Amino acid sequence: EVQLVESGGDLVQPGGSLRLSCATSGFTFSNYEMNWVRQAPGKGLEWVSYISRSGNTKYYADSVKGRFTISRDNAKSSLYLQMNSLRAEDSAVYYCGRDLPDIDHWGQGTLVTVSS
Amino acid sequence: DIVLTQTPLSLSVTPGQPASISCKSSQSLLHSDGKTYLYWYLQKPGQSPQLLIYELSNRFSGVPDRFSGGGSGTDFTLKISRVEPEDVGVYYCMQTTQLPPITFGQGTRLEIK
Numbered sequence: 134e135v136q137l138v139e140s141g142g143d144l145v146q147p148g149g150s151l152r153l154s155c156a157t158s159g160f161t162f163s164n165y166e167m168n169w170v171r172q173a174p175g176k177g178l179e180w181v182s183y184i185s186r187s188g189n190t191k192y193y194a195d196s197v198k199g200r201f202t203i204s205r206d207n208a209k210s211s212l213y214l215q216m217n218s219l220r221a222e223d224s225a226v227y228y229c230g231r232d233l234p235d236i237d238h239w240g241q242g243t244l245v246t247v248s249s
Numbered sequence: 250d251i252v253l254t255q256t257p258l259s260l261s262v263t264p265g266q267p268a269s270i271s272c273k274s275s276q277s278l279l280h281s282d283g284k285t286y287l288y289w290y291l292q293k294p295g296q297s298p299q300l301l302i303y304e305l306s307n308r309f310s311g312v313p314d315r316f317s318g319g320g321s322g323t324d325f326t327l328k329i330s331r332v333e334p335e336d337v338g339v340y341y342c343m344q345t346t347q348l349p350p351i352t353f354g355q356g357t358r359l360e361i362k
Contacts, residue, residue, distance in 0.1 A: 168351070178290075178298065178341055180351035192349035228297055234286045234345040237309065239297040 135159040135238045137229050142243030149219050149247070155212035155229030155240055162210035166233040169203060169214050171225035172242070179225075182214065183233065197223075219247045251276050251347050255340075255354035262332040263362045270357045272342035274323040279346070286346040289318055289327045292356075293338040301340075302327065334361050 141153040155167070169181040182203040183192040191203050202215040212229050224247045230236035252275040262268045278285050289302040300309040302318035305325065315330040329336060342354040 170351075177339075177356045178292075178343075178353040180349075180353070183349065183351070194350050233351075235288050235300060235303045236298075236343070236351075237300050237303070239299070241297055 135231065137231060137238060137240035139227060139229055139240045139243035142227065142245045144246045144248065145219055146249050147220060147247055150215070150217045151219065151245060153214040153216065153227055153243055153245070155214075157210045157212070157229075157231070160231070162205075163207040165231050167203075167205060167212045168230040168233065168236055169212075170228045170230050170236070170239075171223075171245075172228070173222075173225040176225075181227070184212070216245070219245075221247050223247050250350055251278070251344055251352050253342050253344060253352055253354040255342060255357050257357060258355065259358040259360070261360045261362050262329075264334060265331050268329040268332050268336075268359060270327045270340050270342075270359075272320075272325040272327070272354050274325070274344060276347065277322045278325075278344050279322060285321070286344060287318070287320070287325050288343045288345070289316075290341045290343060291336070291338050292341065293335075296338075298341065332359070332361070337361055 136158045138156045168183050184203045188205050200218045204213045226242040228242045229240045231238040254273045256271045278287050285305040287305050290298040292298045301312050306318045317328045339356045339358050341356050
């Protein structure tokens with residue numbers, strides 16, 4: 134069974150940093166592209182970042198470019214999102230999603246709250 | 250960036266009746282490889298999104314055949330032939346024809362009358 138489990142969400146002050154993790158199982162992680170997608174409270178889905186199978190290609194939404202860094206560890210079957218210079222508008226549930234062009238499996242999400 | 254516009258934003262449907270959701274794209278989603286990378290997701294209350302339809306019209310594994318996707322170019326539709334109570338939630342279209350960025354529609358909330 135494909136499983137994606139996010140962790141690392143927390144309450145953080147504006148300007149602070151946070152590192153999210155997505156632990157995966159049930160599939161060969163290194164064979165899949167991965168994404169982060171977020172959802173602000175009561176709002177719709179917003180794609181955040183993408184990483185290729187090898188980790189050599191990365192894309193970011195304009196709203197996070199220069200502040201967030203996506204990475205992966207294929208040996209640990211894990212995906213990461215380093216978030217710096219956090220803003221109130223980054224408050225959301227962050228989901229990791231498997232694959233492209235379709236995101237066919239999603240984790241349950243981890244909540245990030247940016248507030249003083 | 251490609252903008253996806255869903256209508257309606259909400260709909261209330263009697264069980265057993267059909268439902269239809271439109272997703273209009275600001276640009277054609279027909280890729281040079283001949284495929285249309287348009288997807289439909291359902292986010293049930295308190296859950297993460299689940300894939301319903303991939304590449305315009307293909308039902309994902311385990312998705313009931315009452316769900317169907319269609320359209321072409323810039324106009325797309327998700328149809329539910331007979332709505333059931335478990336279909337409640339928010340439906341999103343998503344495109345990956347032109348990326349980055351991946352873009353989503355605003356969502357359509359379906360409730361049961």
